Amino acid sequence: MSKRDKTEMKRCYFDHVATNPLHPDVFDSMVPYLKEDFGNPLSIYELGVRARDAIEKSREQVASLINAKPREIIFTSSGAEANNFALRGIALAKQNEGKHVVVSRAEHHSIQNSARFLERNGFAVTFLPIDKYGIVDPERVRKSIIKETTIISIIHGSSEVGTIEPIKEIARIAKERGVIFHTDSVATTGNIPLNVKELGVDLLSLAAHQFYGPKGAGALYVREGLRIVPLIYGGIQEGGKRAGTENVPAIVGMGKAAELAKAELLCRMEHAKKLRDRVIEGLKGIENIYLTGHPVGRLPGHASFCVEYIEGEAMLLFLATKGIYAASGSACTSKALKASPVLLSMGIPAALAQGSIVLSLGIDNTEEDIEYFLEEFPQIVRRLREISPYARGWGDRKLEECIAKR
Amino acid sequence: MDHFFHPRNVGEIEDADGVGVAGNPICGDVMKITIKVDHEGETIKDIKFKTFGCGAAIATSSMVTEIVNGKDLTLEEAMKITNKTVAEALDGLPTIKMHCSNLAANALHAAIEDYLKKKNQRTSK
Numbered sequence: 001m002s003k004r005d006k007t008e009m010k011r012c013y014f015d016h017v018a019t020n021p022l023h024p025d026v027f028d029s030m031v032p033y034l035k036e037d038f039g040n041p042l043s044i045y046e047l048g049v050r051a052r053d054a055i056e057k058s059r060e061q062v063a064s065l066i067n068a069k070p071r072e073i074i075f076t077s078s079g080a081e082a083n084n085f086a087l088r089g090i091a092l093a094k095q096n097e098g099k100h101v102v103v104s105r106a107e108h109h110s111i112q113n114s115a116r117f118l119e120r121n122g123f124a125v126t127f128l129p130i131d132k133y134g135i136v137d138p139e140r141v142r143k144s145i146i147k148e149t150t151i152i153s154i155i156h157g158s159s160e161v162g163t164i165e166p167i168k169e170i171a172r173i174a175k176e177r178g179v180i181f182h183t184d185s186v187a188t189t190g191n192i193p194l195n196v197k198e199l200g201v202d203l204l205s206l207a208a209h210q211f212y213g214p215k216g217a218g219a220l221y222v223r224e225g226l227r228i229v230p231l232i233y234g235g236i237q238e239g240g241k242r243a244g245t246e247n248v249p250a251i252v253g254m255g256k257a258a259e260l261a262k263a264e265l266l267c268r269m270e271h272a273k274k275l276r277d278r279v280i281e282g283l284k285g286i287e288n289i290y291l292t293g294h295p296v297g298r299l300p301g302h303a304s305f306c307v308e309y310i311e312g313e314a315m316l317l318f319l320a321t322k323g324i325y326a327a328s329g330s331a332c333t334s335k336a337l338k339a340s341p342v343l344l345s346m347g348i349p350a351a352l353a354q355g356s357i358v359l360s361l362g363i364d365n366t367e368e369d370i371e372y373f374l375e376e377f378p379q380i381v382r383r384l385r386e387i388s389p390y391a392r393g394w395g396d397r398k399l400e401e402c403i404a405k406r
Numbered sequence: 407m408d409h410f411f412h413p414r415n416v417g418e419i420e421d422a423d424g425v426g427v428a429g430n431p432i433c434g435d436v437m438k439i440t441i442k443v444d445h446e447g448e449t450i451k452d453i454k455f456k457t458f459g460c461g462a463a464i465a466t467s468s469m470v471t472e473i474v475n476g477k478d479l480t481l482e483e484a485m486k487i488t489n490k491t492v493a494e495a496l497d498g499l500p501t502i503k504m505h506c507s508n509l510a511a512n513a514l515h516a517a518i519e520d521y522l523k524k525k526n527q528r529t530s531k
Contacts, residue, residue: 311434313460317410331434332460337502339434351431354458387416387464389427389438389456 009323012369016210016301016360017159017187018327022253023212029256030214033249041246042235051248058255062219065258066185066204067195074220074238075251079186079207080110081231082220083153085242086182086203087114089228090151091123094180098148104128104136105345106155106165108184112341115153124148133294134163134346142173151180156204157188160329160342160358161293162302164188171200180226186210186218190261191299192269196221203228208250212363213257217250268363272301275361275370279303282374286381292343292356301361306348309391310384312356318380324373329356351394409496410461413468415475417454423524426516428509435459435506437467437513441474443521449478455513462503466510469495474514481518487511 013021033054039047041055059070076082091101103115105127115125126144128136136154145152152174157164167183174181182203185194189204190211196204203226208217222228222241234243261268280303283289288308307315312328319326327333329340331354339353359373385391422440429436435458442452453474455467470492474484489507493499499507 309458311459311463314410314464317461321411330460332463337434337505354431354434387413387456388458389418389436390431390458391456394431 012324014326014359016362019209020212021364026213026253026256030249030253033252054252055246058251061255061258065262067197068221072221072224074241076218078218079205082205082218083110083184084114085220085231087153090180091118092229093227094150098150099123100146100148102126102144102152104154106130106134106158106342111153130345132346134158134161136165138166138169138173141170145177149179153182156183156185157299159187160340161304162298163293164297168199208254208257211257211261214250214253216247217254269300272361275365276301276303278370279359286378304358306352307355309388311354314384315357322376327358330354409465409468413464415454415471419454424517424521426513428512435463435509437509439513439517441517448481450474450484462506466492466507470510470514
């Protein structure tokens with residue numbers, strides 16, 4: 001394994017939470033709609049009909065993946081758009097009943113920043129805390145509900161720490177209190193079994209590129225009969241709920257990706273879980289490394305850690321020279337130069353959060369990839385610790401003191 | 407990038423004459439610079455660094471030690487090294503990473519100030 005061809009560097013893509021490679025079958029399904037079948041789905045002639053039929057077929061495939069009805073699926077441009085649409089669309093639709101929304105500290109920026117937008121526009125927002133594993137306590141959700149609460153949005157699975165939230169329980173509490181419930185399942189759809197009826201959610205966001213589909217295609221599941229205010233006004237596309245000429249090739253690809261994900265789900269999960277467990281086991285030899293997120297209730301292909309005394313971006317740069325691509329929630333890797341708010345909300349000291357590294361595995365990874373990583377990574381850690389002034393500990397600086405103010 | 411992948415002058419001088427630390431692990435980077443000073447001519451004889459931080463932080467600290475090392479720079483000359491000197495020596499840094507070069511210069515200045523403080527304490531005794 002160590003004798004690799006120098007001219008062709010090994011490539012290990014361990015950043016499936018960022019995006020996934022396109023499945024070859026998905027690519028093939030899209031090609032006709034980028035070429036000869038370029039019609040606008042609203043056109044009445046044959047070309048338009050073909051495009052329209054393709055979209056409707058995709059709607060069925062996506063609905064089937066999450067056990068929804070096709071008419072409950074609204075296509076969007078991304079998971080972020082679906083999240084914006086859900087939170088803002090319901091908050092606005094129900095503002096005569098109340099102006100209070102509930103989200104958690106585990107949410108993606110597209111939910112947290114949508115909530116802040118609502119806050120600036122006269123809504124009250126509760127940001128629920130998370131525990132050390134990143135879990136939202138359903139009882140806290142119950143306590144946060146007031147008469148004016150109209151929507152609760154809790155992420156299904158965290159892309160940063162892999163933790164899967166008790167969505168079924170939270171959805172039941174919301175239902176009991178007559179509050180609409182949305183979950184951001186961008187990181188989970190296509191990665192774990194998902195059934196909207198069983199979960200009892202009213203809205204759910206997903207993104208195609210998280211299950212080997214194309215970028216630029218997302219969807220929002222909106223339970224039948226639920227009124228939602230559009231985010232984008234214009235024509236009658238998507239039942240008048242989301243205007244704009246449909247991204248037909250991407251939507252077609254999303255449908256194909258959903259069909260494949262449904263068929264291969266258990267096999268994909270087993271594969272990812274096996275690799276993940278090997279990574280977690282294999283890194284136990286490194287001193288002062290901490291698994292972030294829940295040890296068991298986590299995404300099958302997700303292994304995230306904080307490596308003490310060194311910084312994430314430096315690790316990523318060294319890994320990249322070895323052809324290994326991973327992610328980090330450290331301040332230096334973010335454009336805002338702030339450590340991941342999710343890690344900090346879990347009570348992880350800011351200095352330790354600097355050593356964040358996230359490995360997210362998928363169908364394109366092999367056991368050989370993992371062994372290669374396990375061979376290279378400890379050397380990188382050792383090298384960076386040799387440079388670090390903290391290699392022998394944080395000294396008189398107590399870790400607790402390093403917890404950033406929030 | 408070379409200064410990141412192959413940093414120069416890594417380490418800590420055991421009996422250093424001046425120790426300078428800049429930064430804070432909360433916001434990201436911490437640099438520790440140790441110097442050995444020739445007491446007669448007040449020039450820097452040796453300099454080493456240790457850095458907790460990102461690629462740019464490591465590269466800038468390596469560069470600042472390289473600017474100083476082996477040049478017999480006087481303390482005065484070394485105090486004139488700024489974040490700009492460091493960034494320019496590295497052929498520029500992205501705007502978002504400019505603060506890393508601040509830290510490198512600050513750590514060097516802190517080490518020199520530490521030496522001067524210790525010297526004053528010695529002479530006043």
